Amino acid sequence: xxxxxxxxxxxxxxxxxxxxxxxxxxxxxxxxxxxxxxxxxxxxxxxxxxxxxxxxxxxxxxxxxxxxxxxxxxxxxxxxxxxxxxxxxxxxxxxxxxxxxxxxxxxxxxxxxxxxxxxxxxxxxxxxxxxxxxxxxxxxxxxxxxxxxxxxxxxxxxxxxxxxxxxxxxxxxxxxxxxxxxxxxxxxxxxxxxxxxxxxxxxxxxxxxxxxxxxxxxxxxxxxxxxxxxxxxxxxxxxxxxxxxxxxxxxxxxxxxxxxxxxxxxxxxxxxxxxxxxxxxxxxxxxxxxxxxxxxxxxxxxxxxxxxxxxxxxxxxxxxxxxxxxxxxxxxxxxxxxxxxxxxxxxxxxxxxxxxxxxxxxxxxxxxxxxxxxxxxxxxxxxxxxxxxxxxxxxxxxxxxxxxxxxxxxxxxxxxxxxxxxxxxxxxxxxxxxxxxxxxxxxxxxxxxxxxxxxxxxxxxxxxxxxxxx
Amino acid sequence: xxxxxxxxxxxxxxxxxxxxxxxxxxxxxxxxxxxxxxxxxxxxxxxxxxxxxxxxxxxxxxxxxxxxxxxxxxxxxxxxxxxxxxxxxxxxxxxxxxxxxxxxxxxxxxxxxxxxxxxxxxxxxxxxxxxxxxxxxxxxxxxxxxxxxxxxxxxxxxxxxxxxxxxxxxxxxxxxxxxxxxxxxxxxxxxxxxxxxxxxxxxxxxxxxxxxxxxxxxxxxxxxxxxxxxxxxxxxxxxxxxxxxxxxxxxxxxxxxxxxxxxxxxxxxxxxxxxxxxxxxxxxxxxxxxxxxxxxxxxxxxxxxxxxxxxxxxxxxxxxxxxxxxxxxxxxxxxxxxxxxxxxxxxxxxxxxxxxxxxxxxxxxxxxxxxxxxxxxxxxxxxxxxxxxxxxxxxxxxxxx
Numbered sequence: 054x055x056x057x058x059x060x061x062x063x064x065x066x067x068x069x070x071x072x073x074x075x076x077x078x079x080x081x082x083x084x085x086x087x088x089x090x091x092x093x094x095x096x097x098x099x100x101x102x103x104x105x106x107x108x109x110x111x112x113x114x115x116x117x118x119x120x121x122x123x124x125x126x127x128x129x130x131x132x133x134x135x136x137x138x139x140x141x142x143x144x145x146x147x148x149x150x151x152x153x154x155x156x157x158x159x160x161x162x163x164x165x166x167x168x169x170x171x172x173x174x175x176x177x178x179x180x181x182x183x184x185x186x187x188x189x190x191x192x193x194x195x196x197x198x199x200x201x202x203x204x205x206x207x208x209x210x211x212x213x214x215x216x217x218x219x220x221x222x223x224x225x226x227x228x229x230x231x232x233x234x235x236x237x238x239x240x241x242x243x244x245x246x247x248x249x250x251x252x253x254x255x256x257x258x259x260x261x262x263x264x265x266x267x268x269x270x271x272x273x274x275x276x277x278x279x280x281x282x283x284x285x286x287x288x289x290x291x292x293x294x295x296x297x298x299x300x301x302x303x304x305x306x307x308x309x310x311x312x313x314x315x316x317x318x319x320x321x322x323x324x325x326x327x328x329x330x331x332x333x334x335x336x337x338x339x340x341x342x343x344x345x346x347x348x349x350x351x352x353x354x355x356x357x358x359x360x361x362x363x364x365x366x367x368x369x370x371x372x373x374x375x376x377x378x379x380x381x382x383x384x385x386x387x388x389x390x391x392x393x394x395x396x397x398x399x400x401x402x403x404x405x406x407x408x409x410x411x412x413x414x415x416x417x418x419x420x421x422x423x424x425x426x427x428x429x430x431x432x433x434x435x436x437x438x439x440x441x442x443x444x445x446x447x448x449x450x451x452x453x454x455x456x457x458x459x460x461x462x463x464x465x466x467x468x469x470x471x472x473x474x475x476x477x478x479x480x481x482x483x484x485x486x487x488x489x490x491x492x493x494x495x496x497x498x499x500x501x502x503x504x505x506x507x508x509x510x511x512x513x514x515x516x517x518x519x520x521x522x523x
Numbered sequence: 524x525x526x527x528x529x530x531x532x533x534x535x536x537x538x539x540x541x542x543x544x545x546x547x548x549x550x551x552x553x554x555x556x557x558x559x560x561x562x563x564x565x566x567x568x569x570x571x572x573x574x575x576x577x578x579x580x581x582x583x584x585x586x587x588x589x590x591x592x593x594x595x596x597x598x599x600x601x602x603x604x605x606x607x608x609x610x611x612x613x614x615x616x617x618x619x620x621x622x623x624x625x626x627x628x629x630x631x632x633x634x635x636x637x638x639x640x641x642x643x644x645x646x647x648x649x650x651x652x653x654x655x656x657x658x659x660x661x662x663x664x665x666x667x668x669x670x671x672x673x674x675x676x677x678x679x680x681x682x683x684x685x686x687x688x689x690x691x692x693x694x695x696x697x698x699x700x701x702x703x704x705x706x707x708x709x710x711x712x713x714x715x716x717x718x719x720x721x722x723x724x725x726x727x728x729x730x731x732x733x734x735x736x737x738x739x740x741x742x743x744x745x746x747x748x749x750x751x752x753x754x755x756x757x758x759x760x761x762x763x764x765x766x767x768x769x770x771x772x773x774x775x776x777x778x779x780x781x782x783x784x785x786x787x788x789x790x791x792x793x794x795x796x797x798x799x800x801x802x803x804x805x806x807x808x809x810x811x812x813x814x815x816x817x818x819x820x821x822x823x824x825x826x827x828x829x830x831x832x833x834x835x836x837x838x839x840x841x842x843x844x845x846x847x848x849x850x851x852x853x854x855x856x857x858x859x860x861x862x863x864x865x866x867x868x869x870x871x872x873x874x875x876x877x878x879x880x881x882x883x884x885x886x887x888x889x890x891x892x893x894x895x896x897x898x899x900x901x902x903x904x905x906x907x908x909x910x911x912x913x914x915x916x917x918x919x920x921x922x923x924x
Contacts, residue, residue, distance in 0.1 A: 075556055082567055088539050088540045128562075129541050190540065193541035193545040385599070391536075
């Protein structure tokens with residue numbers, strides 16, 4: 054007699070053809086991992102659909118048979134969102150990678166979920182436009198994946214996270230229904246905002262099959278200002294002073310000495326010996342007024358740092374930008390052995406709370422006797438603590454404890470346990486803590502109820518987001 | 524360090540970020556089946572060396588790698604997934620994993636017997652009939668690349684209609700009776716052969732016109748063993764390359780002018796790995812061109828060859844073209860250039876077609892005229908008559924020719 058597993062596999066093959074599924078042992082191996090340190094279960098099958106109708110049929114089959122489904126595209130999750138907590142089907146949406154429509158006057162682009170962000174921006178650049186969400190993984194991460202995690206990135210200080218840039222979605226529900234949320238318009242006041250609900254839901258509601266995204270004209274001219282600092286308070290105060298002067302940079306990043314050292318060769322900058330932190334700001338303006346704006350910012354920063362550099366050359370700016378984007382990866386090169394992992398934390402606090410939060414995080418680093426480096430998006434208060442640890446049980450326990458410690462610091466300072474990476478399986482206990490501390494656990498219960506409305510048979514990405522508190 | 528340790532050393536560094544697969548041409552061609560992309564190959568290789576006792580089927584994943592090395596430039600930790608594929612292929616030929624690839628075996632057998640992957644040694648020197656060369660210790664070495672293209676194009680046309688299982692069975696039969704491979708001399712694309720012969724003559728013309736004195740070994744010209752290396756027969760290549768080197772030394776060769784990027788890369792970078800005190804100077808023909816050229820009024824685009832730009836950081840052909848024409852490059856250019864799909868032509872023709880078609884369309888969006896600097900690129904991208912080999916394009920612009 055045919056097992057449930059076999060019958061589901063055969064049904065899916067019937068729907069999308071044997072060339073669009075992976076069932077061989079070797080082919081399934083890469084899908085046990087994403088870009089996080091978390092390994093998942095081996096999938097029963099990986100489906101590679103080419104359109105929304107195929108997605109719909111696959112979901113119907115899985116829904117009828119109560120088979121766990123995880124959606125995946127670029128596989129760049131840092132929290133284990135795109136690996137399976139229990140055996141099931143992976144739907145890989147990479148074959149849906151087209152740009153369907155571009156409308157410059159109405160400021161939107163319509164595209165499919167498997168389109169990589171850099172490919173989208175390379176396309177838009179030809180029209181002098183861009184799509185602002187800019188996670189460090191933009192080379193590999195996709196429209197679908199970044200919508201699902203509400204990704205942020207380097208430009209969030211000015212442009213916000215992904216949720217600010219999506220107008221509408223085509224979405225396939227677990228029962229196979231294909232729905233549309235939102236519209237092509239910049240404003241819309243028409244019932245519940247289901248688009249906003251789906252963004253950041255990490256594939257727990259269904260599958261995004263198309264997205265209407267907002268776009269912006271590229272800044273006319275940009276310049277970069279870099280300052281070197283002896284302590285985090287000066288960095289924080291410098292940043293606050295810039296903002297208080299009414300200037301919002303398009304990028305505001307800080308790096309600690311260890312991170313800086315890991316990308317020193319790519320930065321090609323003279324770094325003063327006293328440096329403990331580096332701040333880099335990108336300022337945009339019109340061609341005529343950029344110089345004045347850069348000098349204004351330099352004057353403000355000079356109150357806190359003796360060494361300020363202005364960079365105007367686009368090639369050098371690009372190199373520094375790419376070096377910063379590659380900071381996490383560069384740190385990974387510094388692993389002492391193959392069993393060492395680097396877990397990237399992702400807490401956020403209101404920008405003015407950052408120096409105090411950073412100071413407390415530094416104290417926790419000492420208490421926990423861990424090697425931790427810090428960098429992040431200072432403009433929006435997002436701190437990435439990169440924790441070096443052994444991948445064994447003891448090492449992972451240490452990481453979990455430290456993650457909880459810094460989560461509590463973020464919560465104390467009115468922030469959140471996850472700024473832009475999502476929850477996955479890595480941060481579900483931290484999310485629980487965030488709402489427990491606020492005495493608002495009912496919020497989580499409400500989220501679970503919403504999940505039930507979308508996915509009553511609980512087939513979508515089981516084990517993600519919610520902490521099963523015993 | 525043995526092959527397995529080398530693989531392990533590289534795959535241990537992988538952080539699984541997926542940046543490499545965003546530039547890997549084979550991944551979309553295989554509909555995003557991960558093990559046919561750079562990240563999946565590295566992960567699979569890591570798994571394989573840690574599970575040597577499991578009967579894994581690995582050949583298609585690693586043989587389909589184009590060795591273009593686009594992944595190396597995308598990787599934040601400096602891994603070259605192309606090298607991982609090379610090492611895996613080597614392990615497969617050493618029978619550390621599953622059975623060998625029959626088509627690869629057949630070509631290996633042909634090279635070892637006939638010094639040519641299709642047993643076409645005699646045919647490969649015919650283009651030079653009637654050309655006079657100088658007595659010189661500098662020679663041009665064709666690597667048989669231009670010459671083989673008409674045959675591979677014909678074989679591929681036929682292969683589209685034949686199931687891969689039949690191809691494998693057929694390859695096994697030929698391997699057992701390797702003299703049968705010489706029958707391939709009857710099966711070639713006649714127009715392409717005329718074209719390739721013409722390009723070879725153009726190259727010779729450009730070099731002579733640049734004032735260079737050089738010889739050609741004609742029927743004695745050795746095949747340098749590119750397919751042995753590319754298909755992972757490293758042990759065989761070690762011996763083979765030593766013999767070729769010995770032969771070249773016996774001919775008192777001091778400088779080799781390579782005329783295709785693959786042969787140049789092999790002689791320049793791989794031979795010295797296996798031959799102690801290798802002392803033949805290897806140059807690429809475009810580096811030697813010194814001509815008075817007029818400006819073209821055409822807008823052109825260029826397929827930059829992976830083996831020059833990505834493997835050797837060499838842009839000489841581009842410098843020449845930039846000086847004589849209005850060059851517009853596609854989005855993927857320079858260190859992000861995209862392979863034409865050529866290296867997959869024999870083993871995975873459908874994949875090669877998918878990649879070359881995509882690249883051709885990207886190039887066409889940039890300019891109508893496409894200049895290629897490699898015979899594989901020409902063969903794979905010449906979907907219309909406006910694709911032209913570098914040598915022909917430049918020859919047409921020689922002043923007072």
